[in-house]
Amino acid sequence: MTRGRATVLAALGLTVFLAIWELMPALGVVPAQILPPPSALPRAFEREFSSGIWFASVLLSLRNYLAGLVIGCALGVGLGVATGMSVSFEAALSWVVRVLRPIPGLAWVPFAILWFGIDPAAAIFIIGVGVFWISYFAALGAVRAVDRDLIELADAFGFRRADQKLVKVILPAAAPGILAGLRTAVGQAWMAVVASEIFGVPGLGQRMMQASNLLASDIVVIYMATMAACYGIIDTGFVALQSRLLRWKR
Amino acid sequence: MIKLDRVGLSFPGDGAPTEVLKDFSLTVPAGRFVAIVGPSGVGKSTLLRVVAGLLSPNEGTVTINADRQDNPLPVVMVFQDARLLPWRKIEGNVGFGLEHGQVSAAARRERIHAALELVGLEGYGHRYPHELSGGQRQRVALARALAVDPDILLMDEPFAGLDAITRESLQDELSRIHAATGKTVLFVTHSIDEAVYLADEVVAIAGKPGRLAAAIPVAAPRPRTRGAPESAGIAAQLREQLAEPPAA
Ligand SMILES: Nc1ncnc2c1ncn2[C@@H]1O[C@H](COP(=O)(O)OP(=O)(O)O)[C@@H](O)[C@H]1O
Numbered sequence: 200m201t202r203g204r205a206t207v208l209a210a211l212g213l214t215v216f217l218a219i220w221e222l223m224p225a226l227g228v229v230p231a232q233i234l235p236p237p238s239a240l241p242r243a244f245e246r247e248f249s250s251g252i253w254f255a256s257v258l259l260s261l262r263n264y265l266a267g268l269v270i271g272c273a274l275g276v277g278l279g280v281a282t283g284m285s286v287s288f289e290a291a292l293s294w295v296v297r298v299l300r301p302i303p304g305l306a307w308v309p310f311a312i313l314w315f316g317i318d319p320a321a322a323i324f325i326i327g328v329g330v331f332w333i334s335y336f337a338a339l340g341a342v343r344a345v346d347r348d349l350i351e352l353a354d355a356f357g358f359r360r361a362d363q364k365l366v367k368v369i370l371p372a373a374a375p376g377i378l379a380g381l382r383t384a385v386g387q388a389w390m391a392v393v394a395s396e397i398f399g400v401p402g403l404g405q406r407m408m409q410a411s412n413l414l415a416s417d418i419v420v421i422y423m424a425t426m427a428a429c430y431g432i433i434d435t436g437f438v439a440l441q442s443r444l445l446r447w448k449r
Numbered sequence: 450m451i452k453l454d455r456v457g458l459s460f461p462g463d464g465a466p467t468e469v470l471k472d473f474s475l476t477v478p479a480g481r482f483v484a485i486v487g488p489s490g491v492g493k494s495t496l497l498r499v500v501a502g503l504l505s506p507n508e509g510t511v512t513i514n515a516d517r518q519d520n521p522l523p524v525v526m527v528f529q530d531a532r533l534l535p536w537r538k539i540e541g542n543v544g545f546g547l548e549h550g551q552v553s554a555a556a557r558r559e560r561i562h563a564a565l566e567l568v569g570l571e572g573y574g575h576r577y578p579h580e581l582s583g584g585q586r587q588r589v590a591l592a593r594a595l596a597v598d599p600d601i602l603l604m605d606e607p608f609a610g611l612d613a614i615t616r617e618s619l620q621d622e623l624s625r626i627h628a629a630t631g632k633t634v635l636f637v638t639h640s641i642d643e644a645v646y647l648a649d650e651v652v653a654i655a656g657k658p659g660r661l662a663a664a665i666p667v668a669a670p671r672p673r674t675r676g677a678p679e680s681a682g683i684a685a686q687l688r689e690q691l692a693e694p695p696a697a
């Protein structure tokens with residue numbers, strides 16, 4: 200299929216989707232209060248935007264998102280690489296990992312509130328926990344999969360210390376796997392944003408909950424679309440960075 | 450100089466450990482080109498790893514005497530697979546052994562350039578390994594070792610995967626480099642003709658565990674011609690040694 204044809208089909212699919220969505224409340228299949236038609240959305244957005252709430256919420260959430268993502272991924276990749284490089288470290292952590300890993304991110308909410316209060320730090324913690332495991336296992340797997348021959352090459356050329364091997368061979372060789380994991384984390388962190396703000400930390404998740412309690416379903420849709428857009432922009436940027444870093448791959 | 454004294458090495462396996470080398474002694478004086486031949490699985494690669502310090506023998510001693518004390522990498526290995534780092538351009542691969550802080554960036558560039566020229570790959574520095582053919586990648590691996598300017602060059606069937614023409618031109622290149630630099634070379638090959646063409650001395654390993662079966666000097670003058678009658682005689686002698694099981 201040519202690129203042009205694919206684009207046309209994609210646009211057609213989206214149009215049909217929007218048309219069905221528009222028709223459902225118009226034909227009285229569902230009340231407009233439960234499903235606001237797309238045509239109602241620009242006005243809702245304008246209201247939300249001109250009051251300044253939209254921008255403030257996005258900014259707050261974006262800060263929580265980035266802080267949680269960076270901290271969680273840094274710890275996850277760091278610990279994953281260390282575990283991947285040291286068999287005894289891995290053995291020492293194996294049961295701890297088994298105990299902690301199955302706990303879903305939301306289950307940490309009570310502790311997040313206890314430790315940080317109703318504070319952005321609590322939201323950052325929840326987001327961070329979620330991406331931690333993704334990046335931890337991605338880094339662990341990628342480091343374990345590094346070609347032993349390349350590590351032997353480092354040895355043969357005098358890079359015998361672990362830190363030398365890490366910089367010269369292990370990190371670059373593991374980069375594709377680590378970056379693939381980070382990309383998953385970039386998406387997953389947005390899911391955590393809403394969850395982390397449900398209990399009152401200001402941001403777009405909290406705004407969504409407020410709107411939903413007021414049955415302002417059009418505002419809810421505005422924030423759903425906002426998140427989709429944020430995710431789209433950040434993911435596109437990440438993919439660009441990723442292919443720049445991995446331009447050596449054929 | 451390389452001196453192996455009654456080296457024994459075994460790999461731990463499930464059950465009894467596999468003995469790969471036993472009571473193996475060999476002395477390679479500085480500047481000498483020694484070829485090692487033997488059937489596959491006999492322990493040739495293991496022997497090179499022991500000399501390179503990548504494996505420690507269970508028994509015996511390995512002594513390496515570097516000619517110059519200031520060289521941070523007196524022994525360097527060329528593996529059978531080119532083993533290039535795919536994320537580095539060719540120049541980065543060739544300069545790999547020069548990153549011990551001993552060479553300035555300018556000197557490094559110069560040595561990379563000189564090494565690439567030596568293997569006939571000037572102008573390829575900005576490519577990635579996957580943009581080169583197998584033979585070219587093997588040349589890069591040779592350039593990477595030569596750029597380090599080691600006293601001792603260990604080569605593990607470095608030309609085995611190459612076509613005959615590339616192979617012969619790299620053999621001549623290596624001969625020329627050896628004559629010009631006087632490096633000590635330990636060269637593993639399964640080609641008896643290659644061994645006889647290149648080496649001052651051919652060592653045959655045979656048996657399980659691997660033992661030194663024969664050490665035959667090749668006195669033919671250099672530069673050598675392929676298929677010279679005296680080489681044919683030595684090659685025949687080696688074939689005989691390798692065909693017979695070694696005296697227990
Ligand atoms: N890391 C290893 N662990 C266990 N056995 C090994 C290892 N490396 C080599 N061997 C065994 O040692 C023997 C000699 O191997 P090698 O030195 O590669 O032989 P060659 O290079 O002469 O073909 C083989 O039987 C091989 O299976």
Ligand SMILES: [Mg+2]
Pocket residue numbers: 493494495605
């Ligand atoms: Mg071998």
